[in-house]
Amino acid sequence: MMLDLAVVNGLVFLEGGFRLSDVGIKDGKFAMITEPGFLPEAARTIDASGKHVIPGGIDTHVHYRDPGHWERETFEVGTRAAAAGGCTTFFEHPISIPPQWNGKILKDRISICKGEDSSANDRHEKGSCVDFCFFGAAGGQHPEAIEPLADEGIVAYKTFLHDAPEGRDAEFEGLTSANNDQLYRVLEEVKKTGLTIAAHAEDNELVTGFIKRLREQGRQNENIAHCESRPPIVEIEAISKMLKFGKDVGCPIELVHVSTWQAMELAKQAKAEGQPVYVETCPHYLLLDESYVEKYGAYAKCNPALRKKEDVERLWDYVKDGTVDFIGSDHSPFLVSEKEKLDKNGNKDIFLSPSGFPGIDLRLPLMVTEGMKRGVSLEKIIELLSVNPAKCFNIFPQKGTITSGADGDLVIIDLNKEVTCRAEDSYSQAKGIMKVYEDWKLGCSVDCTVVRGRVVMENGVVDESASGWGEFVRPVRNH
Template sequence: MSRVDLVIKGGTIVRSDAVFKGNIAVKDGVIVAITDEAFVPASEECIDATGQYVMTGVIEPHLHLRDPSKNEREDFTSGTMACAAGGITTIVEHPVSTPSVHSATTLRNRIEAVQHKSLIDFGFYGGAGYDNLDLMLEMAEAGIMGFKTFLPASPPGREQEFIGLNAKDDGFLYQILEIAAKTDLPALFHLEDNTLLQLFEGRVRAQGRKDPMAHIDSRPEIAEIVATAKLLAMAQDTGAKVQLVHMSTDRGLELAKFYRKQGVSISIESCPQYLLLSKEDMEAAGPFAKMNPPLRSKETQRKLWNYVHDGTIDMIVTDHSPFLVSEKEIGYEDIFKAPPGHPGLETLLPLMLNEVANGRLTWQQLSSLLAENVARIYRMDQKGRIDIGKDADFVLIDMKQEWKVDVSQMYTRSKGTFKLFDGWNIKGKPVKTILRGKVIMENGEVIGKPGEGRFIRPTPKNHA
C-alpha cells in the first residue's frame, strides 16, 4: 500500500455488524483500508487510538439552528461547533427559520447564507404544507433530504417561520403524501393532532391554569396516537415514505410496527429526553423542560426502551431547539407563553455512551441509532459507516473517562437554557472528532474552522 494521509491505529472499531480491533487508513478524506492490528500502513500522520473506541461520526438529522433568522439563539458556527464537541460530523437541519425553507429559492438562499459558517457537513429538509404544494417537486430536484410537515398549527407570532410547513387539514395532508411519494424522499411529520390539542388546551385554560404541568396536560398522549394512526393509514394508501419524528408514546410506536408489517415504509426517531426523562422533570425545570410533544410518564418512558431494543426506533436525535433564557423564563408566569424546545447537541452521544456503559445499549446498536441507519434512510452513501470508500468521519471515545455535564463548558449559544441534563454523571466521553480525515475537536476543544463543512444531498437512486 502506498503512503496514506492518516492512520488511526490500535482502536476498537465500532460498526453495526461487528466490534473489533484494527487500523484505519485514510487518503484524500476517504477510508482506503481497514487492517488488522499487525499491519500499520505508512502515513503522513498517525493517531494512536489504543484503549479507545472508534465509531463513525454521529449524523444528527433533527436540529434547529435558526440561522439566518435568530442568530442570537444560535447560528451555523456556534451550532456546528457544538456538534463537533459532541462527536457529530453531519447534520440535516429542519426548515423552521425566517424565512422557512419552502421552495428551491429559499433552499439555495439558506445554503449560501450558511456554507461559510459550518464546521461540519450539512443538508436540509424542505417544508411541505398546504401553501406550497406546487413547490415540493422543485425542492426535491434542488437537493433536499426530505420534507417536513407539522400537524399542529403554527405557534402564534411565528407564522413566517412556518411558511410551507403546516398540513392544515386532512385533505392537504393526503396531497402532501401523494406528492412526496413521487419523489421517493422521506416525508417527516410532527405528530400531534391539532383538533385534539385545541380541545385539551382549551380545557386547561378554562381552569385558569398557567403552571408548567398545564403544558403536559394540554398535550396528552392521545394527540400523538391519533395523528400517527391517521398519517400511517394515508401513507399506506399513497405509497409515501414517512418518518415519525421525536416519537414519545409506546402506543404510537405499536401502530408503526403494525403498518410496517403491512409494507408501509416507515422510519422512526426518538430523543434522549423521552428515553431518560419524565414529566416529573418538568416540575423541577419548569419552562426549561417545555417541549412538543411533552415529557411523558415514567411508565411510558420505560416502555419506549422496548422499541429501541427491538429495532422499531431507527435513530436517536436531539431536536436541538435553542432559545434565549429570557424567552423561556416568561413561562414561570404563564407556561403557554414560553417557546417549546431544549438544546442537546453536546450531550446526545455522551448520554448514549452512558447507556452503553450501564448495559442498556450495545456498541452495535449505538452505531446504528446514531449514524448507520440515518445514512441509509437519507441515502448518504458516503456517510455513516466505517468502511472502505466512505468519508473518513470518526469520533474517538474514551470509556474510562467519568465526568459531569457542565453547561458552562458548552459551545451552543443556548447553554443558558440547558437545564435538563446539567450536572449528570457520565461514563464515556468523545475525545476526538474527525471530519473527512481532519481533526476538528480534540479533548473538548473545537479546532475546526467555519467553512470546512460541505453541503450534501441524497445520493441518486441509480447510483452504482
C-alpha cells in the same frame, strides 16, 4: 502512499462489530483499514489504544436558527457543539425565516451554512464545521413547489399538522398541512419524488382545546399544565392519521420524536405489514419524565411533552426490538429571556415560552451511557446514531460506515472515562437554557471528532478554524 491521517490501535466499528484495527484516511476518504501496525506513513497519527473508534454520528433532527433568529444560534456556533458531541453530519429541519419551501430559499440557507452568504459575513458567520443535509419544507400553501424541491438535493421533507402558531407565520410559510385535504395533497406530491416525509405528529385540535380549558381553570402558572395539554392521545391520534394517509397514498413516512409507547406499537404494526415507515425518538424521551417539567418548568418543555416514568420505561422495548430506526437530538436553541417569558401582567404562563432545548452535543454520550446501563449493546447504539440514519436517508455508504471509499468521518470515544455534564462547558450558543442534564454522570468521553479526514475536535476543544469546512451532502435518488 503517504496518508493524511492514521488512527491506530483502536477498537474500530467494522461491519457491525468491533475489531482492533488501524484506519488510514487520504484526501478526505477512508483509504485503508488494516491489522495494527500495517499502515504506511501518515502526516499525522492518533493513538486510540484502549478506545473505541466509531463512524461519525449523524443527528437526524436539528433546528439551527439561521436566518431569522441568529441570536438563538448560528450554524457556526451550533456546529461546534455538534463536533464536541461526535456529530459529523446533521439533518437540518426547517424552521427558519423563511423555511426552505423552494430551491432559492434552500440555496440561501446552504450558503449561510457554508459561510458564503454576504449577509452572514456581515455577522462574521463562517459556516458549519461539520457536514450537513437539509429537509425541505412541504405544506398546503405551496404544493406546486414540493416536487421540484427534490431536485435541489434535500434528504427528505417535513410538515407540521397545524396552522402556523400565532405570530410565527414567517417561520412556518410552506411548512404546514393545516387540514386533512392539505395533508393528503402534500403526501401525493412527496410520493412523486420517492423521498420520505416527516411530520410533527400532534393533533392540533386536541392541543388547542386542552390549553383553552387549562387556561379557563387558571392553571397556566403550573408547569405540569404543559404535559396535561399534550397527553399521549395527542400524539397517538396524529401518528395514526399519518400512517393511514401514508398507506393510502403510498408515500414513505418518518415519525419524528416519538414519545409514546402506544404510537410505537402502531408504527411496529405498520412496519410488520410492509409499510415504509421510519421511526425516530430522542434521548429526552428515553431519559426524562414529566417530573423534570415540574422541576425545571419551561427549560424542560418540549413538544411532544415529556411522559410519565412508566411510559418512558416502555419506550425502551421498542428501541430493543428494532422498531426505532434512529435517534435524533431535536436540538432546539432559544434565549433565556424566551424561556422565562411572562404574560402582559408579569405573571408566569407555561404556555407562552417556546418548546425545545439543546442536545446535539449530548446525544452520543447520553445514549452510550444509558444503553450500557440497560444492556443495549454499543453496536446497537452505533446503528441508531450513525449507521441507520445513513441507510434510511440514502447517504450510505458515503456516510455511516468506516469502509474504504467512504467519507473519512469518525469519532473516538473512551468508555473508561466518566464525564460530568455541565452546561458551562457546552459550545452551544443556547447553553444558558441547558438545565435538565446538569451534573449528570456520562459513562464515556468524546475524545476526537474527524470530518472527512480533518480533526475538528480533540480532547474537548473544537478547532474554530474548521468553521466552513462542512459540506452539503446530497442523497442518492432511487426514484
